[in-house]
Amino acid sequence: MIPVNEPFLNGNEKKYLMECIDTGWISSEGPFVKEFEEKFSSKVDRKYGIAVCNGSAALIVAVAALGLKKGDEVIMPTFTIISCANAVITAGAIPVLVDSDPYTWNMAINQIESRITPKTRAIMVVHIYGLPVDMDYVIRIAKKYGLKIIEDAAEAHGQTYKGKPCGSFGDISVFSFYPNKLVTTGEGGMVVTDDEELAEKCRSLRNLCFQEKKRFVHEDIGWNFRMTNLQAAIGLAQLERLDEFVTKKRKVGKYYTEMLKGFGSIQLPLERTSYADNIYWVYGIILKDDLGLNAEDMMAYLKERKIGTRPFFFPMHEQPVFHKMGLFKNERYPFAERLSRLGLYLPSGLALTEEKMNEVSNAVKEILK
Numbered sequence: 001m002i003p004v005n006e007p008f009l010n011g012n013e014k015k016y017l018m019e020c021i022d023t024g025w026i027s028s029e030g031p032f033v034k035e036f037e038e039k040f041s042s043k044v045d046r047k048y049g050i051a052v053c054n055g056s057a058a059l060i061v062a063v064a065a066l067g068l069k070k071g072d073e074v075i076m077p078t079f080t081i082i083s084c085a086n087a088v089i090t091a092g093a094i095p096v097l098v099d100s101d102p103y104t105w106n107m108a109i110n111q112i113e114s115r116i117t118p119k120t121r122a123i124m125v126v127h128i129y130g131l132p133v134d135m136d137y138v139i140r141i142a143k144k145y146g147l148k149i150i151e152d153a154a155e156a157h158g159q160t161y162k163g164k165p166c167g168s169f170g171d172i173s174v175f176s177f178y179p180n181k182l183v184t185t186g187e188g189g190m191v192v193t194d195d196e197e198l199a200e201k202c203r204s205l206r207n208l209c210f211q212e213k214k215r216f217v218h219e220d221i222g223w224n225f226r227m228t229n230l231q232a233a234i235g236l237a238q239l240e241r242l243d244e245f246v247t248k249k250r251k252v253g254k255y256y257t258e259m260l261k262g263f264g265s266i267q268l269p270l271e272r273t274s275y276a277d278n279i280y281w282v283y284g285i286i287l288k289d290d291l292g293l294n295a296e297d298m299m300a301y302l303k304e305r306k307i308g309t310r311p312f313f314f315p316m317h318e319q320p321v322f323h324k325m326g327l328f329k330n331e332r333y334p335f336a337e338r339l340s341r342l343g344l345y346l347p348s349g350l351a352l353t354e355e356k357m358n359e360v361s362n363a364v365k366e367i368l369k
Contacts, residue, residue, distance in 0.1 A: 004308035005180040005349035016233035030229020044167040046192035048199035051227035055176025058189035059087035065201040076124035077107035078315040079336040099333035122148040127156040157182035158246035185231035253280030259361035282345040312343030
């Protein structure tokens with residue numbers, strides 16, 4: 001089986017993990033946590049980094065730190081992972097959705113302003129699958145209406161917007177270190193910001209809001225979202241090779257594009273926009289309507305050939321759990337719906353070889369023919 005993702009763990013990961021074991025520092029108190037926070041936040045041009053146990057936790061902490069309350073509204077894409085909407089709902093706020101751009105697959109930024117109401121407090125930006133959102137427009141709208149920007153850069157490690165690192169644009173920004181990310185800690189996440197007060201709030205929230213002098217007296221509710229020294233050790237070793245990993249991802253994307261271009265029955269990822277070259281976090285394809293197949297059909301055919309795939313995100317406005325809450329009923333976002341029904345991504349992990357990419361490409365072409 002060719003897996004949809006396989007991480008590279010052949011740098012200093014084992015060396016740093018052995019240091020954790022030899023010293024006994026395996027919990028969140030270990031020195032690798034602080035070092036990882038400092039070096040990662042510096043890499044994305046932020047003053048402060050707060051490491052947490054996963055990307056979903058990073059979103060929850062970021063939203064909570066902004067002080068959003070019941071009834072506040074956050075504009076966000078419908079085409080994203082459920083963690084984004086879950087963080088907003090956990091805070092008592094309301095997700096307000098926009099559709100997807102049919103070419104970049106990111107949020108349709110031209111719909112943001114029409115969704116702003118007196119209750120709007122923030123815009124949640126999610127960089128999708130390898131290309132960043134057009135941040136100049138979002139920043140302009142946020143300033144015009146006095147809104148905060150929550151930037152989800154979980155899929156954009158090493159990506160830039162007009163030469164500036166993704167993750168450096170939000171009032172508060174988040175990353176995930178799940179195994180399919182360019183930097184992985186197995187599970188893990190990080191909140192980054194330039195606001196010292198927000199950073200302190202995030203540190204408190206991830207650590208059960210313990211107080212320095214009266215540890216077990218709590219003024220606020222927080223969570224045990226701490227990252228362990230073991231996770232941070234792996235993350236630090238991964239971060240040392242991020243530039244190498246970005247180059248590898250772009251080679252994967254270029255190879256697939258060369259192999260699959262010319263087939264009018266599928267849409268390939270954009271290679272670049274005016275503000276960024278694709279980083280190909282994953283290599284997605286969208287089947288054309290006239291092909292007579294949906295994503296599930298294609299995935300089943302590829303599975304028969306021992307090739308792993310994943311479907312695209314299922315939109316927030318169609319999630320049964322949110323309908324039970326009374327959210328998004330009768331809302332329609334046609335481009336996001338099309339992405340979710342006809343989109344899938346191919347094996348594109350860092351450990352993927354050219355031989356395996358060739359096998360995957362030939363299988364796709366065989367099915368399309």
